[in-house]
Amino acid sequence: MFDTLSDRLTGIFAKLKGKGRLTDADIDATAREIRLALLEADVALPVVKAFIARLKERARGADVHAALNPAQQVIKIVHEELVNVLGGEARRLQFAKHPPTVIMLAGLQGSGKTTLAGKLARHLKGLGHQPLLVACDLQRPNAVNQLQVLGGRAGVEVYAPQPGNGVGDPVQVARDSIEHARRTMRDIVIVDTAGRLGIDAEMMRQAANIRDAVQPDEVIFVIDAMVGQDAVATAEAFRDGVGITGVVLSKLDGDARGGAALSVREVTGSPILFASTGEKLEDFDVFHPDRMASRILGM
């Protein structure tokens, strides 16, 4: 297998002793190694290319002191750039001026939406809010029951007027849920939706209709940290099809390097709000760009 990026860069810079500045050849060799490291971490190719171009630009002007371990210096630059792209400081959820605040979840099948709905409900309830969970996945077998179980665990009401399993209109449920939330004095509405493929035009239209029915303050795109090169196509499809205000990366408790974080962030321009880190409702954390950068670089 491949050495760590640090080892590889150290190899390149071994020849650098004494020189103060990187030659173009040094920069190219370094860029190649970083490119490989990013691709191995599943960062999407177009994103890698753009990132490397920026990095080369920055490296050209950089004063690298051979005496100070140039490999570490370059890694520091790469790390900083990654943290920048990943969003610098974390952003909080946007709340509506006039409650209820509506949070809609969207993403591919199996990405972790329903679980995240439960986590958000629990988290927000813990902050003193009165959330309502809304069951708008009326398609996947027993998605409604799954949300009801999670709502029960979070101690949060689940609005589920339709049984699902192909029965009921998700757009109608979404619309009615807002009225229900007002009536029952809920200040946050969390709308779980069915998983859908970016290329499924009909399902993307349904998502847009749900969005129009609830006028969300946040549309959160949930993406699995294990996703590979498809992250770009999928993020673009959801960005264009539903609109995205924030991203949650799920299954970060696994050992995938999680390059998708960089891809999605670059494509959507939306901040990564949270990290989902397990199957239990408490396995939930704010997103840390610096940790993510280290993880992508295998540090």
Added chain:
Amino acid sequence: LSRDKLDDDTWDEVEDTLITADVGVEATREIVGKLREQARVQGTATAADLRAMLASQLLAALDPGMDRGLKATPHRDSADGRPAVVLVVGVNGAGKTTTCGKIARVLIADGHSVVLGAADTFRAAAADQLATWGSRVGAEVVRGPEGGDPAAVAFDAVKRGTESGVDTVLIDTAGRLQNKVGLMDELGKVKRVVSRQGPVDETLLILDATTGQNGLEQARVFTEVVDVTGVVLTKLDGTAKGGIVIAVQRKLGIPVKLVGLGEGPDDLAPFEPAAFVDALLAE
């Protein structure tokens, strides 16, 4: 691959095609290396030749001669008429439960009888989801108490299947990430306990086609723990190409047997290496 001369850009394009299909850096370099050698030896000049050569390299990497049949038919010759046992494993959300339903559908359509074992006692409403599939396709579902011992449910499902003389028992298990040692041990136990009634015939790893390089690690660890005999590549109806299975086949020799092409009961198909390669190379 539109140009007719093999310059550096053409080779870069080949590499990019493979990388963006999730084939991975290592496998891509090896495949491109072989291709360059072949092009040099044959003096190939056109991009059209190159595409054909690339397709055959990829096909070779998938070992098209391998047996991809599902070992899901019963042991009619054995003394106790034991059903075939299929164990379905994989990471969270990959498509295990759906694939159990779809396989049951195919078997039942072929005139077989099926028992489904709901050995995911952990995830919210997982057994209900399998039960819905059971009634959709006409298979009995054996389930246990929520939070109960999954190995016990799996054992009971096989016992029930044997007693009622069905042809196949499909065991759905909870999703687990391969780096969770405790959960992987639990899965190993499920298989051991089931095996007390006879060997498991097929252990299918469900791999989501959108998975990147972590897919290889999934295949490696699940194989270490439960000896995976086949892969089902799900969600191939999306834009993802599923190229990680090339690395899985190369490194571990585990063949893809089936592909998932949607959420419906009939959205399952045999894996066709040539069609897969064509789709991988398509724009």
